[in-house]
Every structure is written in structure tokens, then in C-alpha cells.
Amino acid sequence: MAERQVAVVIVAAGTGTRAGEVGEAPKQYRRLAGRSLLAHTLDVFLAHPAIDRIVTVIHPDHGDLYAAAIADLAAAARLGPAVTGGASRQISVARGLEALAADPPDLVLVHDAARPFVTAAVIDRAIAALAEVEGALVAVPVVDTLKHADAAGHILATRPRNDLHAAQTPQGFRYPALLAAHRRAAAEGQDAFTDDAAVAEWAGLAVRVVTGDPANVKVTTAEDLIEAERRLDRDRFARAADVRVGTGYDVHALVPGDFVTLCGVRIDHDARLDGHSDADVALHALTDAILGALGDGDIGAHFPPSEMRWRGCDSAVFLADALARMAARGGFLAHADVTLIAEAPKIGPHREAMRTRLAQLCGVALDRVAVKATTNEKLGFVGRREGIAAIATATVRLPLP
Numbered sequence: 001m002a003e004r005q006v007a008v009v010i011v012a013a014g015t016g017t018r019a020g021e022v023g024e025a026p027k028q029y030r031r032l033a034g035r036s037l038l039a040h041t042l043d044v045f046l047a048h049p050a051i052d053r054i055v056t057v058i059h060p061d062h063g064d065l066y067a068a069a070i071a072d073l074a075a076a077a078r079l080g081p082a083v084t085g086g087a088s089r090q091i092s093v094a095r096g097l098e099a100l101a102a103d104p105p106d107l108v109l110v111h112d113a114a115r116p117f118v119t120a121a122v123i124d125r126a127i128a129a130l131a132e133v134e135g136a137l138v139a140v141p142v143v144d145t146l147k148h149a150d151a152a153g154h155i156l157a158t159r160p161r162n163d164l165h166a167a168q169t170p171q172g173f174r175y176p177a178l179l180a181a182h183r184r185a186a187a188e189g190q191d192a193f194t195d196d197a198a199v200a201e202w203a204g205l206a207v208r209v210v211t212g213d214p215a216n217v218k219v220t221t222a223e224d225l226i227e228a229e230r231r232l233d234r235d236r237f238a239r240a241a242d243v244r245v246g247t248g249y250d251v252h253a254l255v256p257g258d259f260v261t262l263c264g265v266r267i268d269h270d271a272r273l274d275g276h277s278d279a280d281v282a283l284h285a286l287t288d289a290i291l292g293a294l295g296d297g298d299i300g301a302h303f304p305p306s307e308m309r310w311r312g313c314d315s316a317v318f319l320a321d322a323l324a325r326m327a328a329r330g331g332f333l334a335h336a337d338v339t340l341i342a343e344a345p346k347i348g349p350h351r352e353a354m355r356t357r358l359a360q361l362c363g364v365a366l367d368r369v370a371v372k373a374t375t376n377e378k379l380g381f382v383g384r385r386e387g388i389a390a391i392a393t394a395t396v397r398l399p400l401p
């Protein structure tokens with residue numbers, strides 16, 4: 001058979017109301033195990049050799065969130081421009097399909113951004129089935145006994161389950177047939193379909209169930225997000241078995257001034273740290289610790305003090321560069337431990353703000369960051385308040401070569 005062009009529509013235009021936003025982004029943009037849920041999902045399709053094109057459908061208000069989410073992906077350049085979705089999943093899918101119409105693929109897979117645990121094997125099965133049928137519904141048999149209950153919870157009946165399947169995504173179709181089905185549904189005001197197999201069934205297409213995967217769950221609630229993070233974290237630790245520990249040390253002199261910046265947090269003080277950049281000794285030490293774990297030089301080699309462009313620079317830039325070097329090698333930061341050595345200012349009152357800022361800058365959970373402090377018992381240059389020093393340790397995990 002001639003090679004078939006396969007496109008994927010990833011629908012990510014929902015607002016994730018059941019998962020709750022609580023000050024954070026909608027669920028598809030939540031960072032789990034180092035990157036967004038959407039990035040995890042996209043990565044599976046970007047890595048699949050049979051997929052030629054991917055169209056992502058996003059909410060009109062989520063342009064910035066989307067740009068940040070795909071910045072995490074090495075293969076982001078292979079994604080076409082995102083398409084704006086609509087008020088229902090059905091409308092969002094239809095818009096994704098229309099975006100492919102100018103250069104129609106043979107087959108299309110429609111997948112929820114909220115299903116990051118899809119596997120290459122499931123994708124293979126959906127594509128293979130389309131040699132015989134117009135639609136392939138990835139699904140798992142219902143395994144629990146089904147009860148019909150009234151609003152008060154009283155059981156009314158037990159339903160047979162032997163021919164019931166729980167629908168998952170991806171759902172695969174011959175593209176022209178699904179596009180026509182969606183167009184007809186829209187024209188006839190049929191707007192309550194919760195999946196594409198239902199649109200196809202309504203339009204009279206032959207849709208067959210193919211074996212799904214119980215692990216391919218849809219992240220729907222806040223509890224699902226917690227469980228998804230646990231699973232994604234476990235997976236990435238298993239993939240990155242090369243454990244590296246790096247150390248870093250830095251010191252800057254105190255000179256007349258009125259604040260210092262430590263761990264990215266500004267603290268009022270009766271002196272300031274002198275340096276070419278903002279002289280944040282903690283971020284400098286941590287940057288060196290990460291570079292040390294990577295065996296990739298040191299902060300001075302990458303950001304020479306002789307270069308004017310680093311004058312007054314926010315040291316978060318140096319840290320971000322070290323983290324990017326680590327990410328480019330498929331690695332992640334498992335733990336960072338920073339010790340400040342200062343007679344003053346007192347670090348205790350600022351410790352949590354510092355940890356929070358470090359966790360933010362490193363893109364890791366708070367419990368993966370420690371900030372400690374000690375005085376130098378009035379001994380030496382630190383004891384005489386001539387300077388502040390910092391020591392950092394970074395545990396970096398890389399994939400085995």
C-alpha cells in the first residue's frame with residue numbers, strides 16, 4: 001500500500017474547570033515533572049515515525065501559555081501554527097480538521113491534550129485499523145459492574161457490561177470522511193457529541209473498536225493531576241539513570257549600599273554586594289554546581305566578566321543558561337542545596353521566599369530545593385562583614401549515553 005499521510009489534531013482548547021485553576025494555569029498548561037501536560041502529550045506524537053503533521057487547537061486566551069509550553073519541546077519546530085478552538089470539544093476538533101483542509105492528509109488522529117500517557121503502540125493500532133475501516137476507536141472494555149441509580153443514589157438496575165467499552169483517544173479516521181461528518185453535524189445543528197467516534201457513527205461511518213490502554217487515562221480532576229505528576233516523575237527518573245552531583249562556590253565583597261540580592265530575592269541591607277552582574281552569590285554558586293554536574297566549564301567561561309553585556313545582569317540569566325544546557329542533554333535537576341555564609345543580613349526571615357524563587361527559576365517542586373545559612377562566627381572576611389559567600393550542590397539526572 002502507498003504511504004499514507006497521517007495528521008494529528010490535538011485538542012487543548014478547554015478550560016479544565018473540573019481540575020480547577022486555583023491561581024494556576026488550566027490543566028493542559030500545568031507543569032508536571034518539569035514541563036507542561038500538553039508538552040508531555042505532544043512529545044509522544046512528535047516522536048512517532050508515522051506522524052507527518054500535528055495541529056494543536058488552543059483557547060483564544062492561551063497564546064502565551066501555549067508558546068511557553070512548546071518552548072520545552074526539542075522538536076517544537078515541527079508543529080504547525082496553533083489553531084483557535086471553540087466553546088465545545090466538538091467545535092475545537094472541527095476547527096483543527098478545517099486547518100488541514102488546504103492540504104488534506106489521508107488519515108487523521110484526534111487526541112485530547114489531557115491524555116499524556118498515550119503510547120506509540122496505541123497509536124500504531126489506531127493507524128493500522130484504518131486500512132480496513134473508516135474509523136478506529138481506541139477503547140478499553142468496561143471492567144466494573146454497572147449500576148443505574150436515581151439522584152438520591154438508590155440503585156434502580158444493574159446493566160450488562162459485556163459489550164460496553166470506555167472510549168479513549170486517539171480516535172483515528174480517514175480524513176475526508178471525518179471532515180465531511182463534522183461539517184454535516186455543524187450544518188444540521190448536531191452539537192452535543194462528546195467524541196469524534198460519535199460524530200462518525202451519527203454520519204453512518206464504519207467505526208471499529210481497537211484495543212486501548214487502561215493507563216491512557218484522561219487527566220480530568222485535581223486528584224488526576226497529582227497522580228499524573230507522580231507517574232510522569234517516576235517515568236523520567238527511570239529514563240535518566242546517570243546521576244551527577246556538582247558543587248559550586250562563590251564570594252562577593254560588601255561595599256556601601258542599601259540592598260543585596262540573594263537567591264533572586266532582594267533584601268534591604270546596610271551594604272550591597274559588589275560585582276559585575278547583580279552579584280547574587282547564591283545563584284552563581286548554583287549555576288556552577290549545575291555546570292559542574294554537566295562537566296561543562298564554569299560561569300566565568302560562559303559569561304566572562306570582561307564582557308560589558310553582563311554588567312548589572314540579573315543572575316537568573318546565568319542559571320537559566322546552565323539549566324538549558326542540562327535540558328538540551330535530556331537532563332533535569334533532581335535537587336539543589338544552597339548554603340549562604342553571611343554575618344548579616346539574617347537569612348531566616350527570607351528563606352522561604354528564596355526557596356520559592358529558586359524552585360521557580362529551576363522549574364522544580366519546592367521540596368527539591370534547600371536554602372541554608374550560617375554565620376562565620378565573626379571569623380575571617382565573612383566574620384568582618386567584608387563579603388558574603390555561598391556553596392551549592394546540584395544533583396542532575398541525565399539519560400545514560
Ligand SMILES: Nc1ccn([C@@H]2O[C@H](COP(=O)(O)OP(=O)(O)OP(=O)(O)O)[C@@H](O)[C@H]2O)c(=O)n1
Nearest residue numbers: 011012013014015016017018087088092113114
Ligand atoms: N471547548 C473545548 C473543550 C475541550 N477541549 C479539549 O478536549 C479535551 C477533553 O476535554 P476535557 O478533559 O473535558 O477538558 P476541559 O473541557 O478542559 O475540562 P473541563 O470539562 O473540566 O472544563 C481536552 O484536552 C480539552 O482541552 C477543547 O479543545 N475545546
Ligand SMILES: C[C@](O)(CO)[C@H](O)COP(=O)(O)O
Nearest residue numbers: 089112167168169194195218
Ligand atoms: C473524547 C473523550 O476523551 C473520550 O473519552 C472524552 O469524551 C472527552 O472528554 P469530555 O469530558 O467528554 O469532554
